[in-house]
Amino acid sequence: MTEHDYIVIGGGSSGCIVAGELAADPARSVLLLETGDSADQNPETLEADGYKRAFVNERLMYERFSVPMPGTDNRRIFMGTGRGIGGSGAINAMVYTRGAKLDYDEWPEGWRWNDIAPDFERLEARLRVRRREPTEFTETCIEAAEETGFRRKADLNDGDLEGVLGYEWMSYEGPHRRSSFVAFLRERMGAPNLRVATGARAHRIVFDGRRAVGVQYRRGDVLEEARAKREIIITAGAIETPRLLMLSGIGRSDVLRAAGLPVVADVPAVGANFHDHPNVQLFFVGKRKVDCNYPQLYGFHRAGPATSLAANQSDSCYVFYPARSSFREGVWKLLPAIALPKSIYETRGVVSTMRGAISTAFDAMPVRRFVDHLWGIVVILGKPKSRGSVRVASHRPEADALVDPAYFADPEDLETLVRGVALARRIAGAPSAKRWGSFEVIPGRGTSSESDVASFIRKNVMTTYHFAGTCKMGDDALSVVDTRLRLRGVTGVRIADASVIPTTPVAALNAPSMLIGSRAARYILEG
Numbered sequence: 001m002t003e004h005d006y007i008v009i010g011g012g013s014s015g016c017i018v019a020g021e022l023a024a025d026p027a028r029s030v031l032l033l034e035t036g037d038s039a040d041q042n043p044e045t046l047e048a049d050g051y052k053r054a055f056v057n058e059r060l061m062y063e064r065f066s067v068p069m070p071g072t073d074n075r076r077i078f079m080g081t082g083r084g085i086g087g088s089g090a091i092n093a094m095v096y097t098r099g100a101k102l103d104y105d106e107w108p109e110g111w112r113w114n115d116i117a118p119d120f121e122r123l124e125a126r127l128r129v130r131r132r133e134p135t136e137f138t139e140t141c142i143e144a145a146e147e148t149g150f151r152r153k154a155d156l157n158d159g160d161l162e163g164v165l166g167y168e169w170m171s172y173e174g175p176h177r178r179s180s181f182v183a184f185l186r187e188r189m190g191a192p193n194l195r196v197a198t199g200a201r202a203h204r205i206v207f208d209g210r211r212a213v214g215v216q217y218r219r220g221d222v223l224e225e226a227r228a229k230r231e232i233i234i235t236a237g238a239i240e241t242p243r244l245l246m247l248s249g250i251g252r253s254d255v256l257r258a259a260g261l262p263v264v265a266d267v268p269a270v271g272a273n274f275h276d277h278p279n280v281q282l283f284f285v286g287k288r289k290v291d292c293n294y295p296q297l298y299g300f301h302r303a304g305p306a307t308s309l310a311a312n313q314s315d316s317c318y319v320f321y322p323a324r325s326s327f328r329e330g331v332w333k334l335l336p337a338i339a340l341p342k343s344i345y346e347t348r349g350v351v352s353t354m355r356g357a358i359s360t361a362f363d364a365m366p367v368r369r370f371v372d373h374l375w376g377i378v379v380i381l382g383k384p385k386s387r388g389s390v391r392v393a394s395h396r397p398e399a400d401a402l403v404d405p406a407y408f409a410d411p412e413d414l415e416t417l418v419r420g421v422a423l424a425r426r427i428a429g430a431p432s433a434k435r436w437g438s439f440e441v442i443p444g445r446g447t448s449s450e451s452d453v454a455s456f457i458r459k460n461v462m463t464t465y466h467f468a469g470t471c472k473m474g475d476d477a478l479s480v481v482d483t484r485l486r487l488r489g490v491t492g493v494r495i496a497d498a499s500v501i502p503t504t505p506v507a508a509l510n511a512p513s514m515l516i517g518s519r520a521a522r523y524i525l526e527g
Contacts, residue, residue: 012087071408099505304416
């Protein structure tokens with residue numbers, strides 16, 4: 001048994017900031033619990049070019065699947081998340097996007113654009129975000145988008161994301177990744193008031209009545225417990241955070257009882273409001289090699305009717321993807337999960353054999369030349385209306401949750417993606433893109449009608465790993481935490497990750513997640 005002022009559960013993008021900022025005061029003791037490895041054990045998490053190697057490192061991604069969904073022709077979707085110090089922010093493509101001003105109009109008072117812009121600025125000063133240099137390919141993509149009605153934009157972080165395309169901000173410096181671990185926590189490592197426990201998976205929060213007093217966690221074969229004198233801050237992400245709450249007796253009482261769990265506090269919205277950014281990818285073959293190694297362009301536009309959105313609010317994103325950057329690694333990681341039934345995928349040796357064949361194929365010179373010429377447009381649904389859930393199915397801490405993002409439960413989402421695909425095709429058909437070369441190979445010219453495109457989307461949609469909403473922040477009956485991120489129904493617990501996002505911004509969630517962690521640390525320090 002150990003005792004600390006604060007226990008932070010989850011060493012991802014938000015958790016590293018919370019732990020680092022609290023430990024900056026030598027009078028406060030902090031324990032950070034992280035399921036995965038330390039950063040030094042996987043040095044690719046510290047390299048700007050290491051993201052594609054990190055994506056295929058089995059130690060760095062928690063392998064997880066959704067339940068089969070009607071909207072995806074009853075397919076289950078791979079929904080992995082980062083594992084290890086730095087979390088998903090240590091293995092992603094380093095995109096740093098705040099989102100649109102109109103997105104934050106949907107958040108509670110105190111979290112609107114003018115409230116949070118200073119927090120973003122402080123984050124950016126520490127992260128030292130920057131953009132990559134233009135290449136001939138990226139400039140061609142911008143010209144093609146302009147010919148299709150987009151506006152070239154110099155700064156994608158000023159809150160105006162209406163019909164724009166530009167170079168995204170990225171969290172790197174030279175050859176190094178500047179994750180929240182690097183910018184906020186690494187300098188604190190070794191401080192006497194900070195303990196970082198890796199390989200430590202939280203099993204449950206320990207309560208004295210309704211007051212949180214500690215955390216039970218497992219390291220290897222040993223079950224340990226740590227006590228918190230002040231607060232416990234959960235930063236485990238939009239899937240693991242509600243799972244941990246339910247294992248601890250916080251959630252919808254009937255769900256808890258059905259799983260054989262005691263009820264500490266009936267908080268019905270835990271695990272509800274789950275939403276994600278589904279995407280589908282179009283691929284084209286150019287007449288020459290693509291000359292960039294990162295997906296460094298982000299576009300935003302209004303594709304669908306989006307009846308619930310403001311008049312000038314974008315609902316979809318467009319990422320120009322050079323296949324040479326990570327196509328090989330993506331196929332190696334995801335094709336077995338997509339192509340194999342669950343029973344075969346889980347059979348020992350089958351996946352490794354298939355991955356060996358994939359590696360051999362990509363080593364062939366004709367395939368390498370093809371990939372060098374291959375580029376894509378990733379069409380992302382940025383403002384989904386569908387809402388799913390995360391639920392426990394068992395009282396056993398090692399059991400995965402039932403994850404249902406409910407893709408296309410609201411038919412307007414599918415309609416928006418169909419229109420987004422049409423817009424991406426118009427970009428690829430613009431004069432500048434044609435001069436570069438834009439022969440469509442996926443889905444191919446035979447997929448032409450709206451019903452054909454809708455079928456293609458249902459069969460090929462995947463996650464963008466932007467999970468949100470399962471512990472919604474707000475003042476209404478469906479909120480799980482208040483606007484200072486305190487968990488309702490109990491005392492001594494805050495939640496500070498993407499699970500508190502009430503409605504997702506149109507852009508990537510790494511920057512908003514770090515914003516939430518930064519604000520949580522400030523709220524705690526303010527008392």
